[in-house]
Amino acid sequence: xxxxTELPNGIFAPRPxxxxxxxxxxxxxxxxxxxxxxxxxxxxTAKLRALRLAQEAEAAEAPAKKPKGAGKTARK
Numbered sequence: 001x002x003x004x005t006e007l008p009n010g011i012f013a014p015r016p017x018x019x020x021x022x023x024x025x026x027x028x029x030x031x032x033x034x035x036x037x038x039x040x041x042x043x044x045t046a047k048l049r050a051l052r053l054a055q056e057a058e059a060a061e062a063p064a065k066k067p068k069g070a071g072k073t074a075r076k
Contacts (some may be wrong), residue, residue, distance in 0.1 A: 036070065
């Protein structure tokens with residue numbers, strides 16, 4: 001009797017059935033879409049934050065104007 005060597009686990013992975021394959025494909029596409037949307041949102045947020053900080057820096061550099069007085073009151 002010859003002794004068979006044991007194969008390491010994972011060499012022959014079970015094949016998913018047709019429904020599992022479709023579900024996996026759908027999941028991968030959905031995740032890639034969500035990831036792309038997240039990247040776009042983060043990029044837009046970073047851009048807007050940089051613009052806001054630049055605008056605030058300009059406003060801080062400019063001397064604050066005194067508001068005009070209440071103005072003349074109408075005489076009767």
